[in-house]
Amino acid sequence: MIRQKSAFAWFLAPALFLYLGFLILPMVASLPLSLFDWSGAGPIRDFLGLDNFAAALRDTAFLEAALHNVWLFVALFLFTNTVSLGLAHLLDRRYALRDVYRAIIFLPYVLSTIAIGFIWQLMLSPSIGILNPMLEAVGLGSLTQVWLGDPQFALWCVIAAFAWQWNALSTVIYLAGLQNVPKELREAAVSDGAGAWQVFRHVTVPALAPSFSTVNVLLVIVAFRAFEIAYVITGPIGAPDGATLLMGVDIYSNAFATSSAASSTTTSMSYAMAQGVLLSITLGILAFGLLSYFGRRERNAR
Amino acid sequence: MNALSRRRFLQGAGGLLALGMTGGLTACGGGGTSGAEVRKTTAWIYRPEYRKAIDALVAEFAKAHPGIEVDMGYKPLAQYQTMLKTALVGGAAPDTFATNGAAGIWGDTGADNDYILPLTGKIPLDDLHPSVAKAVQYKGEVYGAPVQIFKIGVYYQKPVFEKHGVRPPTTWDELLSVSKTLTEKGVAAWSMPAQDMIMPYFFYHLAVNSIMGAGGYEELATGKRKLTDADLLPAAQLMVDMSKYFNKGYEAVAYAEGKALFAQGKTAMVIGGSSDYSGYLEINPQLNVGFMGFPTPKGGDPAALSGLSMAYVVNKKAARKDDAVAFASWLTGVEAQKVVLANLGLPSRKDVTPEGDDPRSTMMRSILQVAATPAWTDFPTTGGTSTAAYKDGAGIFSGRLSPRQFAQLLQDTIKPE
Numbered sequence: 001m002i003r004q005k006s007a008f009a010w011f012l013a014p015a016l017f018l019y020l021g022f023l024i025l026p027m028v029a030s031l032p033l034s035l036f037d038w039s040g041a042g043p044i045r046d047f048l049g050l051d052n053f054a055a056a057l058r059d060t061a062f063l064e065a066a067l068h069n070v071w072l073f074v075a076l077f078l079f080t081n082t083v084s085l086g087l088a089h090l091l092d093r094r095y096a097l098r099d100v101y102r103a104i105i106f107l108p109y110v111l112s113t114i115a116i117g118f119i120w121q122l123m124l125s126p127s128i129g130i131l132n133p134m135l136e137a138v139g140l141g142s143l144t145q146v147w148l149g150d151p152q153f154a155l156w157c158v159i160a161a162f163a164w165q166w167n168a169l170s171t172v173i174y175l176a177g178l179q180n181v182p183k184e185l186r187e188a189a190v191s192d193g194a195g196a197w198q199v200f201r202h203v204t205v206p207a208l209a210p211s212f213s214t215v216n217v218l219l220v221i222v223a224f225r226a227f228e229i230a231y232v233i234t235g236p237i238g239a240p241d242g243a244t245l246l247m248g249v250d251i252y253s254n255a256f257a258t259s260s261a262a263s264s265t266t267t268s269m270s271y272a273m274a275q276g277v278l279l280s281i282t283l284g285i286l287a288f289g290l291l292s293y294f295g296r297r298e299r300n301a302r
Numbered sequence: 303m304n305a306l307s308r309r310r311f312l313q314g315a316g317g318l319l320a321l322g323m324t325g326g327l328t329a330c331g332g333g334g335t336s337g338a339e340v341r342k343t344t345a346w347i348y349r350p351e352y353r354k355a356i357d358a359l360v361a362e363f364a365k366a367h368p369g370i371e372v373d374m375g376y377k378p379l380a381q382y383q384t385m386l387k388t389a390l391v392g393g394a395a396p397d398t399f400a401t402n403g404a405a406g407i408w409g410d411t412g413a414d415n416d417y418i419l420p421l422t423g424k425i426p427l428d429d430l431h432p433s434v435a436k437a438v439q440y441k442g443e444v445y446g447a448p449v450q451i452f453k454i455g456v457y458y459q460k461p462v463f464e465k466h467g468v469r470p471p472t473t474w475d476e477l478l479s480v481s482k483t484l485t486e487k488g489v490a491a492w493s494m495p496a497q498d499m500i501m502p503y504f505f506y507h508l509a510v511n512s513i514m515g516a517g518g519y520e521e522l523a524t525g526k527r528k529l530t531d532a533d534l535l536p537a538a539q540l541m542v543d544m545s546k547y548f549n550k551g552y553e554a555v556a557y558a559e560g561k562a563l564f565a566q567g568k569t570a571m572v573i574g575g576s577s578d579y580s581g582y583l584e585i586n587p588q589l590n591v592g593f594m595g596f597p598t599p600k601g602g603d604p605a606a607l608s609g610l611s612m613a614y615v616v617n618k619k620a621a622r623k624d625d626a627v628a629f630a631s632w633l634t635g636v637e638a639q640k641v642v643l644a645n646l647g648l649p650s651r652k653d654v655t656p657e658g659d660d661p662r663s664t665m666m667r668s669i670l671q672v673a674a675t676p677a678w679t680d681f682p683t684t685g686g687t688s689t690a691a692y693k694d695g696a697g698i699f700s701g702r703l704s705p706r707q708f709a710q711l712l713q714d715t716i717k718p719e
């Protein structure tokens with residue numbers, strides 16, 4: 001038993017070392033740095049106390065970005081728990097080419113997030129995008145829009161790209177959950193006279209509680225630390241004019257400048273760190289809250 | 303752990319967090335030098351698409367200095383500042399590195415934070431274009447070896463102008479009327495990618511300089527004039543008035559995409575620099591374009607912007623300082639500058655001029671003939687205007703910022719000398 005534990009520890013050590021060294025340690029170290037004035041290069045300047053945090057909470061661009069992250073979370077939450085769950089349900093049945101459909105649904109998760117950003121940018125670009133020509137080709141020309149140039153649509157386009165990618169993993173997790181629901185339970189409910197909806201509501205959903213926990217806690221993390229897809233599609237300032245700016249992109253821009261053509265003298269790593277700490281705290285609270293909520297539901301379901 | 307090392311540790315760890323938080327951009331170590339017998343010196347360049355030209359420069363340097371091997375690292379432009387900053391803080395920066403403009407001389411990856419070595423006495427200042435010679439100097443020392451200069455003005459499609467019977471505009475009124483005529487004839491008059499606000503910033507900069515004239519920079523730098531002065535506000539208004547002639551969805555179009563649209567002949571005009579021409583030709587070898595200065599409010603000589611496009615600086619912690627300095631200073635010599643002219647853009651030396659009759663040489667000659675005013679991005683006094691425009695300036699197109707507010711946004715970053 002002791003030998004087995006020792007083996008586990010050895011297997012765990014490399015991942016733990018990387019996790020501590022590249023995530024936990026920098027995170028802890030960023031807290032003191034966020035109390036100073038530091039551009040990200042050169043000497044650390046004056047002690048500012050909590051000024052960076054106060055400035056972040058007054059920064060309208062950051063607050064609007066936070067609101068966009070909230071929208072992203074809400075939209076993904078609704079999408080995941082309807083479309084992804086529905087897809088998982090469909091993929092759980094037996095029919096021809098089912099495995100091909102499963103592979104297609106999972107494909108976006110295998111693609112790099114940068115590639116996904118480029119794919120969506122190429123679809124929606126005002127000048128070279130293929131969506132508008134396709135709409136015109138099928139007689140839906142009246143629906144064409146300047147998708148990424150119009151603040152009314154741009155954020156939803158970015159959210160759609162995130163949903164497309166996120167749908168892959170959430171569907172697979174739900175599918176795995178569905179496959180673990182004992183067939184006998186469903187059959188017993190049916191023989192007791194329950195309809196399809198009642199079986200789903202009273203048998204499947206409670207049995208899926210662990211999957212709900214996993215998917216929705218991961219979803220919080222995905223939605224609030226979202227960066228790459230948005231950065232590729234709408235750039236460093238969340239074009240048009242911040243309409244698609246997310247917290248991750250704003251933090252990156254403040255840390256490293258919006259453009260390589262920009263003078264880097266106006267960047268502030270310490271301010272970006274204060275924003276990062278605020279984001280981490282928010283994420284921690286939300287993830288912990290959701291874990292507690294779904295944990296209670298899981299215990300009740302048992 | 304003493305105070306100094308603790309601070310270094312915190313800096314490095316903090317940098318790692320910011321990278322991790324935002325999705326896994328990888329800090330890229332430049333690597334140090336190898337063994338002494340090899341005499342390898344490391345260097346970085348921020349544009350992989352310059353590879354052909356830079357490889358030619360490195361090969362030419364190797365011929366002149368057989369004992370030194372330059373190990374060039376090609377880094378993507380979008381991540382260059384991030385990589386460089388992280389490498390400098392982490393002590394992993396290359397021996398020499400290219401600066402994108404003059405901010406690398408005086409900015410926080412430059413002399414202000416003591417990252418780069420003075421090259422005073424090793425750069426032939428008298429042989430350089432005066433504006434560039436000025437741009438590489440900071441606080442009494444020379445810090446950069448300028449490789450090429452830029453001239454930014456307006457490229458236009460000659461066949462499109464001829465087809466629709468319009469001539470290159472020389473006044474703002476003509477600029478508006480030519481743009482209107484082309485738009486009415488179904489031509490997208492302008493490529494104006496505004497996703498990152500780089501091109502709109504230069505449009506505004508050109509418009510302001512067209513009001514102020516050649517001496518305008520000094521007045522701005524000394525605080526005699528402000529961007530919010532009544533006579534300069536029309537520059538921001540012009541950008542708003544012109545926006546109806548910009549390409550569809552310009553607010554969300556990326557910089558490279560906007561340039562590609564022009565190169566493909568899909569738009570009639572674009573704000574562009576001397577080094578852009580090679581890129582246009584790569585996309586469309588048949589391209590037939592002209593280059594002009596920016597029209598002036600009431601007539602007069604249209605002028606372009608001129609400044610430092612790229613310089614090499616030497617890392618103060620370079621393992622082989624002598625070899626790094628030798629490479630950097632060689633770049634300003636006649637041989638290197640001829641390679642720059644043949645492959646890259648406008649050389650920084652006055653005595654290296656385009657001579658051939660090929661389209662590239664002809665274009666470079668015509669660009670050189672256009673009058674020029676200093677670019678704000680060359681100087682610490684006014685360099686912050688670009689960052690302000692890139693980060694917050696898009697509001698001028700959405701209506702969040704009035705022309706006055708846009709001008710104020712940029713003016714607030716100017717630190718009069």
